Amino acid sequence: MPTALPRPSGEGHEEPMNWKPILSLSAFLVVPCLAGAQAIPPAPAPSPSPAAATPTFPSQIELVTVDLVVTDKKGAPIPDLTAADFALSEDGDPQAIASFEAVQLPAAPSATPRPRPVISTNTAPEVHTGRTFMIVFDDIHLAPPQAHRAKGAVAEFLKSGVREGDRVSLVSTSGSAWWSARMEAGREELMTLLKRLDGRYIPDMSPDRMSDYEAMRIHVYHDPQVEDRVSRRFEQYGASTRQGTTDSSNSSSSGSGLGTGGDPMVEGKASEVYFQAVTRNRITLQILERVLTSLAATKGRKSLILVSEGFIYDPNLDDFKRAVQASRRSNVAIYFLDTRGLTGMPDYFTAQFGPPIDTQDIGAAFTENLEASEGSESLAADTGGFTVKNTNDLGKGIQRIADESRVYYLIGYNSTHTQRDGRFRKIEVKMPGRKGLQLRYRKGYFAPLEGGKSPLDRRAAGPGDPDIQAALDAPYDEGDVPMRMTAYVFDETILGKASVLVATDVDLSSFSFQEKENRFLDTLEFLLVVAHRETGEYFRYDQKVEMKLQAATRERLVKSWFPVVRDFELAPGGYQAKIVVRDKNSGRIGTVVHEFEVPDVSQFRVSTPVLSDTLQPTPEGQKSAPRPSLLARRTFASGTMLYAEFDVYGAAKDKASGMPKVTAGYVIRRLDGEVQTIANPSRIQPTSLGKLSRLVGARLVGAEPGEYEFVLTVRDEISGKTLELKEPFTLTAAVAGN
Known part of the structure; x- marks a missing residue:
């Protein structure tokens, strides 16, 4: 299975994790913190709420936005309205509309969904x-x-x-x-x-059942009428008291709220149900x-x-x-x-x-x-x-x-109330001269509080950082820290599961390094979660990477991006991986989501091909076959050598020799069909243990920049099964001197 480049010695160390170590491709000093990972089954209780993110409501000259829906009496949305149709006020004071946007989406769904990318990135934010x-x-x-x-x-x-x-x-x-x-x-x-x-x-369908509302009225408000009503029902339905006898003493004071001072059984049940x-x-x-x-x-x-x-x-x-x-x-x-x-x-x-x-x-x-x-x-x-x-x-x-x-309006205004007092500001939108229409919008907002947050802003302390957790929960990627992510599925590790590498490259060019004693200091904080679609099981890693880099190392990492690679043992099915990265010095956060499939490991299949333009260096004093560097990118320069490595699993075996017979060939072509390179199918020679692996390479001389695909065809000559994989990549202009 392809692995990351070994880390050169002399500039850093990394302590082992509890489960799987981080695979680093460059030299740096790493001090892992808050490390931990486990497979977590669906839990009955959620994580505590994160702290509220910075609000987008007015603070002096900040813009307040109101999301507005207008419908007729039958509930049908009203399109084609303009800013002149609306009048807006805050706490009774008129407000001038500063921005207005009318949105109308098509009535029918599209029939051409976008394909799932091989490499996911936040460098081109989703529109x-x-x-x-x-x-x-x-x-x-x-x-x-x-x-x-x-x-x-x-x-x-x-x-x-x-x-x-x-x-x-x-x-x-x-x-x-x-x-x-x-x-x-x-x-x-x-x-x-x-x-x-x-x-x-x-x-609860038992004779002594009690609704949540009844329980609250009895336990919190000591409502005698509700307690009497429940006591009558308990008697009528044959519920027993705690002493095992039918208690009807309260029924004689029906509705009066007086009598014995309460039914202990009813009050005890109310406490239980209420909590x-x-x-x-x-x-x-x-x-x-x-x-x-x-x-x-x-x-x-x-x-x-x-x-x-x-x-x-x-x-x-x-x-x-x-x-x-x-x-x-x-x-x-x-x-x-x-x-x-x-x-x-x-x-x-x-x-x-x-x-x-x-x-x-x-x-x-x-x-x-x-x-x-x-x-x-x-x-x-x-x-x-x-x-x-x-x-x-x-x-x-x-x-x-x-x-x-499907039809809505976004109205923005600069509030004339600039006090940072934390008070609730009531918003009112009207349509003068238009009758019979219904308007739905938020009724107001809480102004920011000078010097701090209101009591309602406090959140229970959770196991992780609230800002990182909020970024993890958000449905869209955040691009303040550019990243790209991909996944590689390899061989079977334990029964029914596959070895999977999730690789992320982080752009350090915007990190706010602090220089001290000829070293550049910063901390990269990240949270990685991989969730299984079919079961809800997920894996979570929370770690800090403290970097103390020499100038040359920092420059190299800025150019090549900082790699974070994690390996997992995953069951077949669909997965969604999301990573949150924060530059501790600046507080900037980036997120990216990648979706991938793990196939049935018992079937005839091919590992995710590793496409790369570089080979891993051979450790000094060792002899080993060259291996391509595992990358989280698919962009290569024209004229470079493109390497591809893949393994084949699940092939049938010849009865006489006990070995598989598999052939493989490939084509490199532009997406418009123009062929750049062809390698005709040839047999993959198995190892003595029957393992099938192949490394191929092609120099892309004269290839014009553009979108290409590496099309791999693998055939099991014994069973007759054929697989075809299409791996897209991008060629850029040739590098001078390459």
Whole structure:
């Protein structure tokens, strides 16, 4: 398997990691910190919320942006409006519109999605021509039947509701999924991930069941009417007290709020149910806040779709306030898709589960059914979105969200209120002279606070840096630190898994090195996460690389870029790798995402070809076959020698000799079909152990700059199977003197 260049001695050292060491291609002094890696199964609780990113709301002359949707009475979006159609005010004071953009996307999806790149880079930032959707699948608030119906609605949205250029992320509150993809190329990945999600909430159908709303009213507010109602139900449905007898003492004081001072069984049950609800609600709200915070720097129309049965509104949880604040700061509308469908009486109040409910409690039961989702509905109302409820056609409901986001307006203004007091500023948009139209937008924002942050800005301390975590969560790449990333899949390591190298090159030219004693000092901090699409399992590395470079080494690294290579043992399936890199001295952050597939290692296959224009140096005093340097780039100069190395696995073996018989040939050609080099198929000679490996090289003399591909054809002469791989690369102008 190709490896990285060995590190020359004399300028640095690296301590071994717990799992796999970082593979460095250049000389530098490295002091790893915070190292660790493990395969982590889906967890029931998410990581704590990261700190809020720098907000994009007014501070003296900063621009406030308002994302606005205008619909008619039937909910159809209104296009072709201008800035003159709107009047805007903040805290009642008129504001002059400084910028205006009308966006109208095509009604039908594109049929030509972009192909997945072999090399992913953030040097050419993704153009935000589409919308950004964050679908939060609240599986800890979804029972399996409702989850199944919700998955159908989300699948329909992915098929017909998105357009080329849209960015869609699918996040589960249980922690089993966080996957972002550009449409329409990423549709199948999201559909595959959606299939494995399911509801994790199992409703209590026991005789002493109690709703979250009832539990809150009893435990927090000591509501005697609710407690009496629950006591009557417990008696009617045959629930026993803690002493094992039927307790009807409170029923005699029905509705009075007086009597024995409370039913111990009811109050104990209320405490249990309430704290379980608080745990679930806090997890969901923290995930919502984390998702919303990650969108702070994203431009264009941003929507969060909460797919859930809903949850109660608990004013004792600051998490509600923080979620709303994060939404307003990030200018994101929350839409709540109520998966309960048509609702009336809760199922466990019907004769299916016991005697009919007492007639005096019917009204309260209906009210409780509404209160059960008040928390999620209030989030939608407070952030400029809406709730889809009381319908069994969830697909049509989620399509409303897509249609509404197809036509929208971005209005910017410079606030006349420049005080940095942390107060909430109310925004109001009107359309003078236009009646019968509905306007949806965020209701305001929190001004920055002079000298610090408001209490709601505080986040619970997490295992990692909050700024790096926020960059990891963001759906788009950040380009302040240029990078490129690729993946190489090689041989089988353990049963059913393949050896995979994830290689990243980091541009150090913008790093703020500090010179001290003829050395250039800086720290490269990075977080790498590789997630498995089919299972949700992921690997996470968090490390700091302290660099003390000589001038010549720094200059060389600036030209060649700094390599970070990690090896993994991965099961077959789809993977998404994302790395976050920060220059500690300047605070600049860069991110890049790369998607790749690991094939079934038991099948006839070829390793990812290593294309390179350089060979690894042979260590002094050793004799070994030349190996190409593993690169995270596919750009070479015309006239250079192009090397390609690959291995073949899973070939059938001859019964007589026990050895495989495999031939391979290749063609180097321009994408327009013009052939540069042809190598006819020839047999690959196996080693004594039957290993099949080949290194080829071709000098690209006279090749014009442009886009090319290395087309490799491999044939198993025994089984008759043939494989063809196309590896794209770019030729630039010849280097002088090469």
